Amino acid sequence: MVPADRARPDGPRMKGNSMKTFFTTISAAAMLAALAACSPAEDTADDAAMTEDAVLSGDTGSDTAAMTEEAAAPEPAPLTLAERLANADRPDGDVELDAMRHPAEILAFAGLEPGWHVADLGAGGGYYSRVLSAAVGAEGHVHSQNYDWIVERYPNVVNAMDALEAGHSNVTTHVTSDTAPLDGMETPLDAVFIVLLYHDVVLEEGEDLAAMNQAIYDGLRPGGVYVIIDHAARDGSGLEDLESLHRIDEAFVRQQVEAAGFELQGEADILANADDDRTLNVFDPAIRRQTDRFVLVYRKPE
Numbered sequence: 001m002v003p004a005d006r007a008r009p010d011g012p013r014m015k016g017n018s019m020k021t022f023f024t025t026i027s028a029a030a031m032l033a034a035l036a037a038c039s040p041a042e043d044t045a046d047d048a049a050m051t052e053d054a055v056l057s058g059d060t061g062s063d064t065a066a067m068t069e070e071a072a073a074p075e076p077a078p079l080t081l082a083e084r085l086a087n088a089d090r091p092d093g094d095v096e097l098d099a100m101r102h103p104a105e106i107l108a109f110a111g112l113e114p115g116w117h118v119a120d121l122g123a124g125g126g127y128y129s130r131v132l133s134a135a136v137g138a139e140g141h142v143h144s145q146n147y148d149w150i151v152e153r154y155p156n157v158v159n160a161m162d163a164l165e166a167g168h169s170n171v172t173t174h175v176t177s178d179t180a181p182l183d184g185m186e187t188p189l190d191a192v193f194i195v196l197l198y199h200d201v202v203l204e205e206g207e208d209l210a211a212m213n214q215a216i217y218d219g220l221r222p223g224g225v226y227v228i229i230d231h232a233a234r235d236g237s238g239l240e241d242l243e244s245l246h247r248i249d250e251a252f253v254r255q256q257v258e259a260a261g262f263e264l265q266g267e268a269d270i271l272a273n274a275d276d277d278r279t280l281n282v283f284d285p286a287i288r289r290q291t292d293r294f295v296l297v298y299r300k301p302e
Contacts, residue, residue, distance in 0.1 A: 078114070081107050081135055088134035094127050100289050102270050103131045109268050110227050110297050115139040116190035119219075121181050122147060122197030123173075124157060126164040132193070133168045143185040145174040149204055178204070179211040188221035195229045196293070199248035202239065213260035217300055226262055226298040228253060229271065231282045231291045246282045250294045262298035270295055 079087065082104040098104075112118070114137040120129045122145070129144035136142060144164055151157055161173040176183040178201055182192075194201075201207050216226055233240070233247035241247045258264070271293035280287045 080104075081112070084114075084134050084137070085131060088130070090130050090134065094130055097127060097289070101127075103128070105270050106227070106229070106268075106295060107131070107135050109266065109270065109295065110191065110193075110225055111265075112136070112191060117141045117143075117186070118191040118193065119143040119145055119182060119185060119189055121145050121192060121194040121216075122150065122200065123161075123164075124150070124154075124197075125160040128193060128195050129164055129171060130168070133171050136170065138170055140170060141186075142168070142171045143174055143182070143189070144171055145176055145181060145185075147181075147201070147204075148175055148177055151175050178207040178209075179215065181212055181215055182219040185219070187219040189219055189224060190221060191225045191227060192216050192220060193227045193229075195227075196231065198228055198230045198253060199242055199246060202248060203242050203246075209256050210259065213257055213262075217260045217262060220300045222300055222302045224300050225265060226257065226300070228257065228296045228298070229293055232276075232278055232294050234278050241278075245278075245280065247278060247291075250296070253294075253296065257296070257298055261301070263301055265297045265299040267297070268295040 085098070085104055112132075112135055114135070116136045117140060118132055118136060120126075120132055120142060123129045124146065126144060129142055132142045144161065146157055146161065161175075165171055165173045172185075174184050182189070201212065202209060220226065230250075230253065231245075231247045233242070233245065233249045235249065236251070237247075237249045238252055239248070241249075254264070273290055273292040276287055276290065276292035278292060282288065282291050
């Protein structure tokens with residue numbers, strides 16, 4: 001008799017072959033379970049766990065992850081005008097003059113933007129042309145111009161112009177007359193600069209200032225700017241100090257430029273010097289490169 005606590009439950013018993021089939025089935029199931037433990041699905045789960053650990057540790061070991069992170073990084077902020085000038089390969093002599101000429105502030109006041117196409121009239125050795133080259137960048141262009149009488153009087157300017165064009169892919173040099181200062185340039189331009197030379201054009205015998213200003217007006221796009229910087233003469237002196245001091249009355253310049261149709265956009269005291277009484281020649285060592293200078297930005301109406 002079987003003890004009560006070991007009694008088999010009611011129901012049919014397995015016999016012979018049936019029992020063998022049962023154990024065979026159990027064995028097969030056990031093998032499948034073991035295989036499943038090493039299956040691709042399990043490997044995938046392990047890989048996922050490893051990836052999660054790597055992400056948490058900050059090291060995915062994946063080029064794709066690095067590329068994704070790089071693509072998601074914000075674009076760097078555009079360089080300021082001052083940064084563009086600081087990063088440019090400019091002669092030491094130019095950089096030394098920056099403290100007295102404040103080119104970054106002048107260009108910012110004029111509203112100059114990267115990509116602009118501009119002209120530098122009466123460029124001489126090219127200080128401002130190099131400044132503008134750095135400011136407008138590779139997407140912009142600088143037309144560095146000298147008047148024919150400058151080249152005739154100062155032959156070394158030709159060498160400076162050749163070196164300027166050879167060293168700057170976004171600069172083209174020109175020699176023109178006063179009546180056609182933008183001759184050979186692709187117009188319309190965004191801006192025209194004439195720095196410390198307007199008085200010389202007035203002083204040059206036979207020069208036609210009205211024709212020059214009109215040509216500049218016609219060569220600018222609507223909204224384009226005309227920037228004039230020059231040594232200030234005594235207020236109300238007109239052309240009295242033009243030849244002796246190389247200074248010009250600001251009011252005289254305004255009258256001529258506005259006659260061509262320009263509108264005054266702004267004037268700045270960036271280069272003002274209250275200690276200059278405007279009675280010395282601009283080449284006098286006591287005041288040279290520290291003269292009181294006016295800055296006018298004119299705009300061609302839209």
